[in-house]
Every structure is written in structure tokens, then in C-alpha cells.
Amino acid sequence: GDSVTQMEGPVTLSEEAFLTINCTYTATGYPSLFWYVQYPGEGLQLLLKATKADDKGSNKGFEATYRKETTSFHLEKGSVQVSDSAVYFCALYTQGGSEKLVFGKGTKLTVNP
């Protein structure tokens, strides 16, 4: 079945550092890819998405590019802030297949001042 693999956390960075959180996927169809963020004590918020190969999703300074050749959707941000501390989830959805989102395990990011 479809699956998502994320880099193990936790990740700890200093403010203004560069962030990469790796995400790779396995899918039988042609999925759409998502990053969700969960701030402490809150629910899942959609951060960005991409629906086809080479699409770049972006929001709040975060970016991720849909790479079909490497089945990857890595999340990046050039300069993290303390307020970016959260758990980040990579997820996929396959059109015409199951209706569910398939999530990775999540990566906890802590940004120190």
C-alpha cells in the first residue's frame, strides 16, 4: 500500500538556521503531496501542497518540490524562527484510490533563540 517515510526527529536548530526535513513516498497511483504542521497543543494545519511532478508548494517561507524521479517531497526553509517549533507531517493523497491521507510519522522541530 501507499506509505510515507520521514526523517527521524527530533531536529534542533538555532534561529536563522537552514531547515530540511526529508520525506519520501511510495504510491501505486499518482499522488498529491502535502506538508501539515502541528503547533504545540493545536491540531493539524495544512502548510503547503503540490499536485504534480516538479510543482513547488510554498507558504510562510517554507517550500517543497514534488520530485517524481526520487519520489521525494522534502520540506525546506532558509531561516527558521522560534515560532516554527512544531511537529511537521508529510502526507500523500492518491486520486482515484483510497480517500484517505497517508501520513508519515512526523518530525519534531525545536528552534532555539
Place this chain on the structure above:
Amino acid sequence: EPEVTQTPSHQVTQMGQEVILRCVPISNHLYFYWYRQILGQKVEFLVSFYNNEISEKSEIFDDQFSVERPDGSNFTLKIRSTKLEDSAMYFCATSYEQETQYFGPGTRLLVL
């Protein structure tokens, strides 16, 4: 900006009791979902609901669970005879076109 809301935010119950978790979807959304996240584990799909019936359910969603839209606005998840292993965060999600799903803040259920 419209958002999905869930009540209660926290629920503590005794093993064997029934609980009902409530969700108010974004108003023009047509597809509704429940997911759960056991502490430290992945977010797992439970069930999807469209046009007043279940459209897909996972192997987790057994006879202990049920969903309904009792009044055309709320979307509820009922767990009958709760077990210790039902302790988790339960998320409602809604969507207009299935693919992009918007999540509520979750209900943290603790079964003692």
C-alpha cells in the same frame, strides 16, 4: 477564515463507557473524515463520510465505532464500550473536493 471545530477538547472516560466526539465542518464542505493519533504514533485514517453514508473505513473502524450527521451540520464519532487502547487524539477533517483536507484541533480522549 472558516475552520473546522471539535468538541470537547478533552474527554476522560471509564473503560466500557460510550463517548461521542463532535465536529462542525466548514460550511460548504461535502466530505468528512475521522483520523486518530495515538501518542507518539502516526496519524491514522478511521473513516470517510459522504452524502450521508460511509464511503471508506479502515480496519480500525470496527463495530465499536459509528459516525453520523445528526442534524446536517454536526458530524459525530461514537465509540461504544471504550477500551484503554482507544486513548488517542481524534481529529475530524473536512474537504470540498476530497483531496485537500482541513483538520480540526482534535479531541484528546483518555480511557481509564
